[in-house]
Amino acid sequence: MKTLLTNQLRKGKLIFLLCLFIITHIVSCKKENNEKDAVPVNTKDEKLYQTLIEGGVKAENIKELNEYYVVEGDMLFKKNKTDLKKVREYFNIGSSLTEPEILKKMASLKTTPNPISQWNTPTIISSVNVERIKYNIGGLSYEWQTAIFSALEKWVTIPDVKINFYYDYLTPQLAGNNTISFTDDGGILAYDVIAQGVFPSSDNAGYRVIVNTDFYNNYPVTASGKLYNMVHEIGHCLGLRHSNWQSRGETQSGAQLVNGTPQTDGSSVMNGGTALYTWNGFSSYDIIAAQTMYPYGPYDKWITSPEGKYSSTYGTGFSLFLLNYNDPVQITWNQNLVSTSAIDLSLYQDGVFITNIGTGIPNTGSYSYPIGNYLQLSSSGTSFHKVQIRINSSENTSISDYSSMFYITLD
Numbered sequence: 372m373k374t375l376l377t378n379q380l381r382k383g384k385l386i387f388l389l390c391l392f393i394i395t396h397i398v399s400c401k402k403e404n405n406e407k408d409a410v411p412v413n414t415k416d417e418k419l420y421q422t423l424i425e426g427g428v429k430a431e432n433i434k435e436l437n438e439y440y441v442v443e444g445d446m447l448f449k450k451n452k453t454d455l456k457k458v459r460e461y462f463n464i465g466s467s468l469t470e471p472e473i474l475k476k477m478a479s480l481k482t483t484p485n486p487i488s489q490w491n492t493p494t495i496i497s498s499v500n501v502e503r504i505k506y507n508i509g510g511l512s513y514e515w516q517t518a519i520f521s522a523l524e525k526w527v528t529i530p531d532v533k534i535n536f537y538y539d540y541l542t543p544q545l546a547g548n549n550t551i552s553f554t555d556d557g558g559i560l561a562y563d564v565i566a567q568g569v570f571p572s573s574d575n576a577g578y579r580v581i582v583n584t585d586f587y588n589n590y591p592v593t594a595s596g597k598l599y600n601m602v603h604e605i606g607h608c609l610g611l612r613h614s615n616w617q618s619r620g621e622t623q624s625g626a627q628l629v630n631g632t633p634q635t636d637g638s639s640v641m642n643g644g645t646a647l648y649t650w651n652g653f654s655s656y657d658i659i660a661a662q663t664m665y666p667y668g669p670y671d672k673w674i675t676s677p678e679g680k681y682s683s684t685y686g687t688g689f690s691l692f693l694l695n696y697n698d699p700v701q702i703t704w705n706q707n708l709v710s711t712s713a714i715d716l717s718l719y720q721d722g723v724f725i726t727n728i729g730t731g732i733p734n735t736g737s738y739s740y741p742i743g744n745y746l747q748l749s750s751s752g753t754s755f756h757k758v759q760i761r762i763n764s765s766e767n768t769s770i771s772d773y774s775s776m777f778y779i780t781l782d
């Protein structure tokens with residue numbers, strides 16, 4: 372909440388702020404706004420005030436709050452910065468809505484201020500798959516892509532979670548591929564629904580997020596608003612339900628309370644009815660939920676190279692560079708993690724076994740091998756995609772670890 376107000380004030384871009392939060396939240400921001408932004412208190416904007424009246428709002432339902440008029444407790448209109456044309460459109464001025472109809476319209480937009488903790492779906496992503504979730508983006512603007520890149524990074528950089536992503540434009544957009552496809556909604560979503568994610572199935576991440584690019588009659592969703600919503604939808608693809616599903620009257624459908632999360636969490640990024648929120652970080656219980664659902668296992672950090680997390684810089688997974696396809700790749704592992712005299716290494720591409728790299732390799736922590744000799748080249752002939760290396764103890768093959776999924780670029 373605070374981020375929304377202070378950022379907007381700082382940028383001076385707030386032309387029409389329709390807020391879905393309750394008055395107590397607004398009041399809690401008041402002190403900070405006065406201190407940081409030195410906003411003149413209770414200035415007037417007669418034209419805006421008259422437009423609201425003309426829109427059917429009764430005078431007693433318009434309250435002053437510093438540089439805003441607050442209507443019905445949870446809609447804010449910034450004085451002298453609000454686009455009156457949009458206000459007129461919103462209230463259908465010129466049409467014949469009665470005040471009860473207007474208030475009903477507003478009520479339908481309100482979030483329910485009684486959220487309850489973090490919940491996951493009955494099926495979540497398997498531990499092997501959660502560190503190799505692929506994704507692709509189709510038909511979305513640069514601004515939405517940027518939001519998706521950052522939103523993915525928010526999830527992978529939660530401390531001590533195994534979640535990882537890999538950009539893969541080749542994967543068909545189907546369920547069961549452990550791939551999240553981000554696309555335009557193609558007109559499927561209702562005008563007031565900003566986006567929709569899909570829950571996991573069969574150990575795979577939810578297969579798509581559709582984005583309503585003309586949400587709310589092309590309401591100007593800020594970069595921070597886009598980021599908030601993409602973090603939220605990815606949360607669904609990872610198996611998180613709305614934290615406030617009960618108070619929203621959603622069906623339980625197997626929703627399970629995540630261990631260690633409490634009975635209320637108004638700060639959860641997974642609360643529903645929040646399309647107009649902006650990014651203000653995960654709540655502490657969102658973080659606990661991710662850590663509880665997708666923790667590292669005891670051997671998950673055994674391979675130390677090639678190993679790395681998704682980065683929003685290029686929006687890709689971890690990558691390596693080779694001058695020639697048959698150059699050896701150095702594989703390293705923590706030789707002290709598993710007490711074994713020898714290890715086996717094997718090569719995978721898109722989750723499919725390709726070949727044994729070696730068996731009975733002395734547990735020295737390092738081994739080089741020209742894996743490019745065995746991998747399938749991309750169609751461009753300049754890279755190898757979706758590569759993983761697996762290590763296991765030669766003495767107990769069930770003690771094992773996969774590297775991150777990575778790609779190799781050739782010169």
Ligand SMILES: [Zn+2]
Binds near residue numbers: 603607613642643
């Ligand atoms: Zn949702």
